[in-house]
Amino acid sequence: MNLILRLSLLLAATTALRAGTLLLTNGIVVTVSGPTLTNAPVFIRDGRIESVGTTPATADKIVDLKGLHLFPGLISPTTVLGLLEIDALRPSRDTTEVGEFTPDVAAWIAVNPDSELIPVARANGYTHVQVVPLGGTVSGVSSVIRLRGWTIEDLTVRKSAALHVRWPAFSLDTTPKELAGNKESWKSIEDQVRDRDRALRRLDEFFSEAQAYSEAKKAAGPSPFQVVPAWEAMLPFVRQELPLWIHADEVRQIRSAVEWLARRKYRGVIAGGRDAWREATLLATNGVAVAFEHVFTQPVRDVDAYDAQFAAPAVLAKAGVAVAFTEGTDRFGASSIRNAPYAAAQARAFGLAYGEAIRGLTLYPARMLGLDRDLGSIEAGKEATLIAVDGDILDIRANVRRMWIAGEESDLSSRHTRLYDRYRSRPAAAK
Helix, strand or coil: HHHHHHHHHHHHHHHHHCCCCCEEEEHHHHHHHHCCCCCCCEEEECCCEEEECCCCCCCCEEEEEECCCCEEEEEEEEEEEECECCCHHHHHHHCCCCCCCCCCCHHHHHCCCCCCHHHHHCCCCCCEEEEECCCCEEEEEEEEECCCCCCCHHHHEEEEEEEEECCCCCCCCCHHHHHHCCCCCCCCCCHHHHHHHCCCCCCHHHHHHHHHHHHHHHHHCCCCCCCHHHHHHHHHHHHHCEEEEEEEECCHHHCCCCCCHHHHHCCCEEEECCCCCHHHHHHHHCCCCEEEEECCCCCCCCCCCCCCHHHHHHHHHHHHCCCCECCCCCCCCCCCCCHHHHHHHHHCCCCHHHHHHHCCCCHHHHHHHCCCCCCCCCCCECCCCCEECCCCCCCCCCCCEEECCCCCCCCCCCHHHHHHHHCCCCHHCCC
């Protein structure tokens, strides 16, 4: 059988699996956008939810959940999943482009659909992630992928999701020159302030030039116009069609970034947000959400309470800020994405409402990514991307037992389960 015929049969089989009707019964349905429903049927047709709480006359397939908790699939708002496999091996790192301003870099094209870390994330309930490029000041454009598919084209849900900006640091090194480890690279506080101000000006000028390019292209109309790829990549963002995600942790960075967004009238999200709780009112007033990475980060000031970071999401939520939970984009972010539900659980233990904790894993990241019409809650009309859990997803003892992505059941095996099965059945003499 030639390759083309085999691929055609595979595509036909996949389409057949996705088509038809499916009824999920006897589950505890955590709708996220509404009340939790016990033993409410969820009826799915052709990969989308047709009804919740209404039993249809017939269905092609009926699945008895037997008391499992049904949640929408989890969404990670920032990760390098698929771009990074083993940090110590340079050939497996595709996270960072060379250059300070690279808005034409698109993350989706570098994703490895055969990454061993994708099934690991899927095994704990993650169905979608935003893959983020790193490096420079304007790092490039992130992409949203689903965690099931054969090729990168199959995985990709949205090639252009957001433009990622690394906000210039505001912290200063106050070490005297005589105590500096490297006296050649030592800078005075005045020089550091000048460098920071210069970086802020360069960033602002970059966006002003992109705005000028946009206006010039509009004015040119059908006339010949010299296209510049970097400026073309900036058009959806300076025209406010897509959001900016600004990576900032320190309180002065966050304040500066939010004020800049407001001045330029851009839509934005703060990613990282270690000190965001200190500017909760400013964030809420300007409608800026936070993709929070620092629940388990040690407090950085000796005047902070021991639970400052544990309670930070509750402080933000109380002010009216939408908080999504993420493990971030550092070298362990891709492998530890599965642990984000436990960050939400810790925030829940320190004052965050249960509903806010669940929305921080589902509906809020979907809204930040502009995908809430299809994902993030269990509602009629949305995509049937669901997970069945033998307990509360915030409980570390709970396990994801079944998963459906767009109505198609997904495999939950991974390298971890394969190794477990292998060594569990090793010969007695080797034990």
